[in-house]
Amino acid sequence: MASAFEYAPAPESRSVVDIAPSYGLFIDGEFTEAADGKVFKTVSPSTEEVLSEVAQAGAADVDRAVKAARKAFEKWSALPGSERAKYLFRIARIIQERSRELAVLETLDNGKPIKETRDADLPLVAAHFFYYAGWADKLDHAGYGANPRPLGVAGQVIPWNFPLLMLAWKIAPALATGNTVVLKPAETTPLSALFFADICRQAGLPKGVVNILTGYGDAGEALVTHPDVNKVAFTGSTAVGKAIARSVAGTEKKVTLELGGKGANIVFDDAPIDQAVEGIVTGIFFNQGQVCCAGSRLLVQESVQDEVLDALKRRLSTLRLGDPLDKNTDIGAINSAEQLARITALVETGEAEGAERWSAPCELPSSGYWFAPTLFTNVTQAHTVARDEIFGPVLSVLSFRTPDEAVAKANNSQYGLSAGIWTEKGSRILAVANKLRAGVVWANTFNKFDPTSPFGGYKESGYGREGGRHGLEAYLDV
Amino acid sequence: MPTTAPAFADATASDSALRRFLFGLPGVDAVGLEARAAALGTRSIKTTAKAYAIDLAISMIDLTTLEGADTPGKVRALAAKAVHPDPLDRTTPRTAAVCVYPDMVATATAALAGSGVKVASVATAFPAGRAALDVKLADVRDAVAAGADEIDMVIDRGAFLSGRFLKVYEEIVAVKAECGTARLKVIFETGELSTYDNIRRASWLGMLAGADFIKTSTGKVATNATPANTLLMLEAVRDFRAQTGVQIGVKPAGGIRTTKDAVKFLVLVNETAGEDWLDSHWFRFGASSLLNDLLMQRQKLSTGRYSGPDYVTVD
Numbered sequence: 054m055a056s057a058f059e060y061a062p063a064p065e066s067r068s069v070v071d072i073a074p075s076y077g078l079f080i081d082g083e084f085t086e087a088a089d090g091k092v093f094k095t096v097s098p099s100t101e102e103v104l105s106e107v108a109q110a111g112a113a114d115v116d117r118a119v120k121a122a123r124k125a126f127e128k129w130s131a132l133p134g135s136e137r138a139k140y141l142f143r144i145a146r147i148i149q150e151r152s153r154e155l156a157v158l159e160t161l162d163n164g165k166p167i168k169e170t171r172d173a174d175l176p177l178v179a180a181h182f183f184y185y186a187g188w189a190d191k192l193d194h195a196g197y198g199a200n201p202r203p204l205g206v207a208g209q210v211i212p213w214n215f216p217l218l219m220l221a222w223k224i225a226p227a228l229a230t231g232n233t234v235v236l237k238p239a240e241t242t243p244l245s246a247l248f249f250a251d252i253c254r255q256a257g258l259p260k261g262v263v264n265i266l267t268g269y270g271d272a273g274e275a276l277v278t279h280p281d282v283n284k285v286a287f288t289g290s291t292a293v294g295k296a297i298a299r300s301v302a303g304t305e306k307k308v309t310l311e312l313g314g315k316g317a318n319i320v321f322d323d324a325p326i327d328q329a330v331e332g333i334v335t336g337i338f339f340n341q342g343q344v345c346c347a348g349s350r351l352l353v354q355e356s357v358q359d360e361v362l363d364a365l366k367r368r369l370s371t372l373r374l375g376d377p378l379d380k381n382t383d384i385g386a387i388n389s390a391e392q393l394a395r396i397t398a399l400v401e402t403g404e405a406e407g408a409e410r411w412s413a414p415c416e417l418p419s420s421g422y423w424f425a426p427t428l429f430t431n432v433t434q435a436h437t438v439a440r441d442e443i444f445g446p447v448l449s450v451l452s453f454r455t456p457d458e459a460v461a462k463a464n465n466s467q468y469g470l471s472a473g474i475w476t477e478k479g480s481r482i483l484a485v486a487n488k489l490r491a492g493v494v495w496a497n498t499f500n501k502f503d504p505t506s507p508f509g510g511y512k513e514s515g516y517g518r519e520g521g522r523h524g525l526e527a528y529l530d531v
Numbered sequence: 532m533p534t535t536a537p538a539f540a541d542a543t544a545s546d547s548a549l550r551r552f553l554f555g556l557p558g559v560d561a562v563g564l565e566a567r568a569a570a571l572g573t574r575s576i577k578t579t580a581k582a583y584a585i586d587l588a589i590s591m592i593d594l595t596t597l598e599g600a601d602t603p604g605k606v607r608a609l610a611a612k613a614v615h616p617d618p619l620d621r622t623t624p625r626t627a628a629v630c631v632y633p634d635m636v637a638t639a640t641a642a643l644a645g646s647g648v649k650v651a652s653v654a655t656a657f658p659a660g661r662a663a664l665d666v667k668l669a670d671v672r673d674a675v676a677a678g679a680d681e682i683d684m685v686i687d688r689g690a691f692l693s694g695r696f697l698k699v700y701e702e703i704v705a706v707k708a709e710c711g712t713a714r715l716k717v718i719f720e721t722g723e724l725s726t727y728d729n730i731r732r733a734s735w736l737g738m739l740a741g742a743d744f745i746k747t748s749t750g751k752v753a754t755n756a757t758p759a760n761t762l763l764m765l766e767a768v769r770d771f772r773a774q775t776g777v778q779i780g781v782k783p784a785g786g787i788r789t790t791k792d793a794v795k796f797l798v799l800v801n802e803t804a805g806e807d808w809l810d811s812h813w814f815r816f817g818a819s820s821l822l823n824d825l826l827m828q829r830q831k832l833s834t835g836r837y838s839g840p841d842y843v844t845v846d
Contacts, residue, residue, distance in 0.1 A: 057809055058583065058801045063575035168573070327766050328563030371802050380575040477558040497560050 060373075063380045065167045070158045072244065075106040078114055078267060079250035081121035082260030088113035093269075095243055098164030099377050099386035099421040107243050110268035115235070115275040118264040122206040122233040123281055125261030130203045130231035134190030141186030141229060143256040148179045151252070155245060157378070159217055162244045164386030164422070165340050166377045173339075177502055178221040181520075184504035185225035188525060192230060195522055197531040203231035204307060204530055205283030208276040210297075212289045213239035213388050214343040214444075220246055222519050223286050224263060230528040232284065235264045237276055239289075241389045243267040274300070282306060284528060288345070291442075291468075291513050309517025309527045311345065311509060313442040314470030317463035318348030318499060319485065321456070322356045324475035328497065330364045333448070336473060336499035338372065338426050341387055342446040345514070346471035348499050350439060351428075351450045352459050358452050362430065369413040369426045376418075384415075387422040387445060396424050396445035403429050403438035408449070434465055442468065456481065460488045469511030473499045492518075539739055539775070546697040549736075553696060556735060559727035559763060568758035571802055572795045581794065585829050586624050588793040588821070589616055591811045593651055593782070595630040595819045597658075597750070603638045606631055608846040610642035617826045619842065620833070626822065627811040628681060632657070633674040640678035651681035651716070655706060658720075658749035660685035664702060671709040682706070683716040685749060686733065688723045696736060703740035716744035716782055716815075722754030730760055734767035744780035750817060755785025761796060765803040778807065784817025790828040793821055
């Protein structure tokens with residue numbers, strides 16, 4: 054929206070990050086080429102500029118990395134918890150010291166606004182390492198009996214929406230409990246994990262405790278099916294999660310899966326409307342909606358539906374879309390051309406099925422992958438856009454008349470990761486939250502994260518919990 | 532202009548009707564409101580945008596002296612500064628108004644004649660407002676007769692907090708009637724209203740009663756203008772215009788001392804009420820020490836270096 058008060062560009066400097074032209078796999082404390090010498094490129098989604106070339110891991114590399122992790126496990130798991138804590142605290146402090154560099158790097162590689170990497174991702178990444186560092190010498194008191202044992206080698210596969218944060222969610226509890234790690238970042242966002250490998254060396258972490266394999270789905274598959282991996286942790290799509298669950302079924306591997314979602318954000322007629330509108334925006338347009346726990350289904354009480362929709366459209370018109378490195382940018386780029394195509398196809402389906410589309414009037418840059426903040430009205434439970442996870446900046450708006458109807462509609466989903474409740478009535482918050490089948494229920498807020506709070510899903514949103522004391526269980530033999 | 536917006540005539544029919552209306556307004560979630568205000572405070576305003584914001588902020592200042600020790604000489608010095616805020620740079624915009632006690636209005640009016648700078652006066656037994664209505668109205672009459680263009684009135688916080696909303700409403704209506712062509716700014720003293728819900732109710736009460744401006748505070752208590760209470764009042768004027776077509780101004784006062792703070796408030800205006808309010812007719816800063824910081828920042832932008840406090844006047 055043009056205004057008399059045009060904000061001049063305020064780009065964060067790229068010079069704080071030194072991206073090498075190529076990177077290897079991080080195995081046993083060293084960067085090394087892939088066994089078959091394959092490489093692939095990683096691009097910046099906002100400009101399509103090639104940032105670097107990274108090694109593409111294959112089955113042989115997975116085997117090497119798992120062997121290195123297995124060897125390191127003997128010594129690492131035998132360390133007193135207080136010693137492991139020292140390494141984790143050191144990593145946490147280095148992350149804080151290098152947070153500006155990592156925030157810029159993440160924004161370049163992922164496309165999300167610097168505002169989010171700087172103010173949300175990086176503080177949370179450091180907080181997760183600090184939090185689990187604190188647990189490392191207190192595992193006897195975690196409620197899993199005296200002297201709980203680590204599982205062994207953890208094979209971890211993480212997605213591209215929060216590359217460094219998902220790495221922290223996976224690696225911090227694994228190391229605190231005495232496991233060693235082989236982690237595969239997503240193929241579109243490998244760089245921050247490679248920088249993390251450098252941080253592990255800077256912290257003097259023993260060789261082989263953390264191994265990073267950049268690569269595609271085949272490397273991930275080889276990792277989770279590797280016979281010498283004791284624990285599989287995956288965050289990503291439900292389809293891949295199901296495949297992983299099938300592949301490990303019948304083995305002794307422990308598994309946690311954090312999969313898709315279609316979170317219901319329920320706005321009652323006595324809600325604080327202005328703050329609810331902010332919460333709806335945070336719920337679905339944070340990280341361009343590429344959030345598994347996004348509040349992508351707005352359930353609004355009929356009596357305030359018009360008021361909320363008017364306010365929401367007005368608010369969306371003020372969102373600033375563009376250069377993710379600009380500190381004033383609210384909406385960045387979609388992570389990849391493939392993801393943009395997926396979002397576009399689902400939105401076309403929504404239109405074809407008769408839902409009414411409205412997109413914020415913002416100019417899209419000519420290069421890069423962009424999608425304007427969009428909402429669908431006249432949506433019913435039968436529409437695809439009310440059921441399928443879109444994983445983009447697209448909100449489906451449904452209405453309800455009574456609290457029971459809101460709960461019934463919110464729960465009528467194959468997913469169950471998150472939900473939100475907006476009302477000024479405290480008793481209603483408690484009553485409704487108890488009936489919602491979702492792992493996280495936020496009240497009068499949305500998309501708030503904290504390392505002390507467990508996170509995970511119901512139904513097709515996966516199983517197991519990450520974060521908090523509960524997050525330790527997934528890495529302990531209990 | 533009717534004192535009550537026609538759409539809400541029923542709301543002010545009785546004390547209970549008014550209470551029902553005010554308590555029917557959407558609630559305010561304090562955590563969410565403050566988070567939104569803080570988020571807008573992180574906008575990075577640089578170069579051309581900063582130059583625009585500085586000049587706009589200068590033009591929105593109600594340059595104020597409200598001391599028991601005020602003299603005609605002090606008021607004339609302030610008036611001169613309002614017309615030429617920076618004697619070293621005559622391209623600097625003048626401030627919106629000079630704000631004084633009623634007994635200084637005549638002095639200020641004479642000093643500002645023909646300059647375009649308005650004279651505002653804090654009438655109605657400012658800052659406590661603890662006087663009989665007759666006294667308050669006489670105070671307003673004096674100020675208007677002496678030539679005040681704008682009247683800043685304080686509401687009876689005691690009546691508001693004890694739930695006598697109609698009394699507060701009727702007082703504002705009565706003061707408005709005495710204002711003639713002068714514009715009325717209604718001060719809520721938000722620091723004493725204590726909850727955000729109360730601030731929203733007070734905003735609507737003031738607008739229903741015919742306020743031309745709603746103003747956060749007197750500058751005389753511990754908590755004055757904050758980004759959060761100003762954001763809330765901007766939401767109120769935005770919603771009021773959407774429902775009635777009537778546009779009301781907003782004036783945060785007290786505690787805004789730096790250019791950085793002022794720019795944050797302008798961002799709040801821009802992204803909440805919208806650009807229609809980015810004008811001294813619709814948005815004011817009740818601040819006096821703010822002006823010198825704006826002037827020093829303005830000099831820095833034009834010369835590339837900081838000058839220091841001796842390069843701006845101390846009036």
